[in-house]
Amino acid sequence: MIASDFMNFSSLVARATIANNKVHLDGKAIRRLIDGTPPAHNFIEQNFDGVFYTRDDLKFLDRISGNIRQLQDPYEQALAFAALFRSCLKRQPRGVFTISGDLSHYDDGRRDLRLSVEEHFLEQIEVYNNAVFDNGRRNKALRSDIFQLSNERVDLVYLDPPYVPRSDDNCYTKRYHFLEGLSCYWQGLPIDKTTKVKKIAKRYTPFSYRKEAVDAFDRMFGRFAKSKIALSYSSNGFPDLDQLVELMGKHKSSVTVFEKPHRYHFGTHSKVARANVVEYLIVGQ
DNA sequence: GAGATCCCATGGGATAACTT
DNA sequence: AAGTTATCCCATGGGATCTC
Structure with missing residues (x-):
């Protein structure tokens, strides 16, 4: 089975769940992930203070970004990223990064908004650990434009392309730019500082x-x-x-x-x- | 079964940019 | 210049599922 996505963050989720047949995050890996040594970089805290999350959440995200990269196994890394992305989604009202600043009026009392990103992260690691299974085949997770994929024959292809809405930009970058940046610590993805939500530029696709x-x-x-x-x-x-x-x-x-x-x-x-x-x-x- | 929780490829208005 | 398309910001809750 082959999974491919246009965005990096979602292809990491596919690596964790589809390509990965057996790797789990064990106690030792989790302890390394949440290690409290102050982070070497504070890009997230610097750029997203007052935009998304609390300052402590942002510090955690800087810290975890460094710690994830200490994991050697690519499937362990992918599992950690998948758990981290889902933590960020659950902690953000409506699960999208189109709204910023004071989001207290979105607070309807749900538990997801009370937990810190770190508390979510520990829960989501278990969620993703439980999602790992072996289908008895070698599976791949790619990050590619559909037209750049190698010409490998597949029996069945499931396509889920973006669509052009009648009046808006549909690109997922608008809603999930924060996760895409987080997936590579914004390396090569400059933030447009004039935007309120600190977006990155969307990549071109003819489907838009x-x-x-x-x-x-x-x-x-x-x-x-x-x-x-x-x-x-x-x-x-x-x-x-x-x-x-x-x-x-x-x-x-x-x-x-x-x-x-x-x-x-x-x-x-x-x-x-x-x-x-x-x-x-x-x-x- | 009732209440709590969680999920969700969103849509509209305003304005900018582009076309003809 | 008017019409069309693209972009930005931000407002919004009912039903399925879970929990007891």
């Missing part, structure tokens, strides 16, 4: 632009013309369903659409008009 998305889908389906394709998509995306079915039909003799109504509970303020969507699984073979 109306003018290029149709061609990108066409090329992507062509790239997997010899595999069964399962494409995950939504009715509030662009291109629309008819266009996607037609595009897949250029490369596949049979295209089947499965639909499931869904209501988002995230942007649910009264003026949100598109919370009701249809989720699609478009299968070509």
Whole structure:
């Protein structure tokens, strides 16, 4: 099995859970991770004070960033990163990095907002340790643009591309930039200090632009013309369903659409008009 | 079964940038 | 100059699942 993602942080999660068949974080590794020696760098504290988290959380993130890199085994490292990312998500209201500053009005009393990032981290290590299993195969986790992947044949490919929304930038960088930066300690990812949430620049992908998305889908389906394709998509995306079915039909003799109504509970303020969507699984073979 | 907890590829308004 | 597309910031809660 091969997993690949456009973003680094999510490919690390895949390395921890998909590529990794047997490595767990044991007590010794955990003690090394939370070692309290003051960190050699304080990039996170310097850049995100007053933006996300408490000062203690930020110090912990600087410390853990150094300690993770002391682990020798890449699967141990990946497990620690996966646990760290999930800790950061749970400690951030709504799990996104689009809001900053005083977030007390988001506090609805939930436990996730009371725990420190470090307390979450210890819990999430157990969560990820319990998620490790051996499927009896050699699996890979890659970080790649879909068009840069080697031409390896796969029986079935599950595609979950970004989509162009009708009025916004859809790129995940907007919501998860903090995790992407954290995954490499912002090495080579300069922060745009003019932004309130201290974003990094999003990487280019044709899937984000109306003018290029149709061609990108066409090329992507062509790239997997010899595999069964399962494409995950939504009715509030662009291109629309008819266009996607037609595009897949250029490369596949049979295209089947499965639909499931869904209501988002995230942007649910009264003026949100598109919370009701249809989720699609478009299968070509 | 009732209450607590947790999850969520979000959406709209304003404005900037780009097209024709 | 008007229309279209891209970007930035920030506001928002119901239902599935868990716990007792």
